[in-house]
Amino acid sequence: MRAPDAGARRAAAERLAGLATPSGALGRLGETAVWVAACQGAVPPRPVERVRLTIFAGDHGVARHGVSAYPPEVTGAMVAVFESGRAGVSALAAAHDVHVRVVDVAVDSPAAGPWKVRRGSGAIHLEDALSPAETARALAVGEAVAREEIAAGADLMVSGDMGIGNTTPAAALVAAGLGLPATEVVGRGTGVDDAGLARKLEVLETALRRAGDRVADPVKTLTALGSADLAASTAYVLTAARAGVPVLLDGLMAVACALTADRIEPGVAAWCAAGHRSTEPAQSLALDKMGLEPLLDLGLRLGEGSGAVAAVPLVRSAVALLRDVALLAEVLPGESGA
Numbered sequence: 001m002r003a004p005d006a007g008a009r010r011a012a013a014e015r016l017a018g019l020a021t022p023s024g025a026l027g028r029l030g031e032t033a034v035w036v037a038a039c040q041g042a043v044p045p046r047p048v049e050r051v052r053l054t055i056f057a058g059d060h061g062v063a064r065h066g067v068s069a070y071p072p073e074v075t076g077a078m079v080a081v082f083e084s085g086r087a088g089v090s091a092l093a094a095a096h097d098v099h100v101r102v103v104d105v106a107v108d109s110p111a112a113g114p115w116k117v118r119r120g121s122g123a124i125h126l127e128d129a130l131s132p133a134e135t136a137r138a139l140a141v142g143e144a145v146a147r148e149e150i151a152a153g154a155d156l157m158v159s160g161d162m163g164i165g166n167t168t169p170a171a172a173l174v175a176a177g178l179g180l181p182a183t184e185v186v187g188r189g190t191g192v193d194d195a196g197l198a199r200k201l202e203v204l205e206t207a208l209r210r211a212g213d214r215v216a217d218p219v220k221t222l223t224a225l226g227s228a229d230l231a232a233s234t235a236y237v238l239t240a241a242r243a244g245v246p247v248l249l250d251g252l253m254a255v256a257c258a259l260t261a262d263r264i265e266p267g268v269a270a271w272c273a274a275g276h277r278s279t280e281p282a283q284s285l286a287l288d289k290m291g292l293e294p295l296l297d298l299g300l301r302l303g304e305g306s307g308a309v310a311a312v313p314l315v316r317s318a319v320a321l322l323r324d325v326a327l328l329a330e331v332l333p334g335e336s337g338a
């Protein structure tokens with residue numbers, strides 16, 4: 001994995017230090033602008049115009065086992081809402097000029113489609129999520145979708161998710177990637193009560209036990225503990241990073257997949273920024289491991305890519321600052337900064 005451009009990073013940091021602002025005054029916005037410049041290999045960075053979100057949708061066998069506050073039928077219903085442009089993320093995307101696309105990888109509906117791998121993924125405490133061949137197909141789907149987004153000219157890519165029950169396999173991916181027990185990664189997802197949380201913990205513990213030492217291998221982890229939509233999302237971020245297109249991460253599912261992609265090919269994390277902090281503990285743990293600090297912390301737990309899309313104006317603001325602010329040396333000749 002090629003790293004973002006170190007020379008551009010240095011030059012961008014130098015330009016940031018020379019702006020007509022007190023040293024360090026732009027805080028995280030300054031750091032974000034430097035990250036964009038390094039990813040683009042351009043100083044000042046180009047405006048981040050074309051932001052493209054892909055929502056990977058799929059159902060999860062565990063959703064029939066009391067781990068979610070909502071029934072699995074919501075997944076397919078929400079796919080239709082994304083298509084009608086009236087979901088939570090649709091409103092944010094419209095406000096911030098983000099292109100949205102939804103890909104049905106594994107919704108449990110008879111709807112066929114070019115990206116459908118199967119109808120729902122396996123209940124991970126009872127069986128593998130996928131066969132190895134399905135994992136390979138799902139990875140190929142994520143790669144193909146990402147290639148289309150890159151060909152469409154994406155300056156910044158975002159992955160979103162829709163799938164009742166998906167916080168259980170996503171937490172399992174984080175447990176596997178970080179070598180943590182279920183107790184540390186489990187969260188309330190859509191808002192399960194204490195009984196639901198206890199069931200979810202049991203499902204996670206059983207699933208991790210069932211996967212055994214396969215957790216040491218990221219692709220085998222996707223087969224045993226993931227799902228078709230999470231595998232596709234993993235390949236999407238991996239493909240973006242390989243192509244040198246920066247990725248803005250959303251909540252638990254996007255981050256669990258980025259972590260898995262970084263395990264498949266170390267160095268993916270350098271192409272990622274964190275849009276927001278989810279309420280899910282596993283998301284924060286995975287972000288820490290990847291060395292990423294979220295731009296927003298709003299208590300969001302919607303998914304769909306919403307937290308990342310909400311952070312897009314901050315990325316654009318960061319780039320505008322590094323592009324458009326005068327240098328202190330221009331306004332105060334002889335002054336090179338502190």
Ligand SMILES: O=C(O)c1ccc[n+]([C@@H]2O[C@H](COP(=O)([O-])O)[C@@H](O)[C@H]2O)c1
Nearest residue numbers: 068163165166167189190251252278303
């Ligand atoms: O993005 C997050 O961190 C996040 C946290 C909690 C819930 N969600 C969304 O809620 C659904 C999964 O929650 P659950 O309780 O059914 O596992 C799925 O459609 C996600 O997009 C998303």
Ligand SMILES: Cc1cc2nc[nH]c2cc1C
Nearest residue numbers: 070074078162302303304
């Ligand atoms: C209504 C609804 C919308 C969602 N969007 C992402 N996850 C979701 C879960 C539910 C239940």
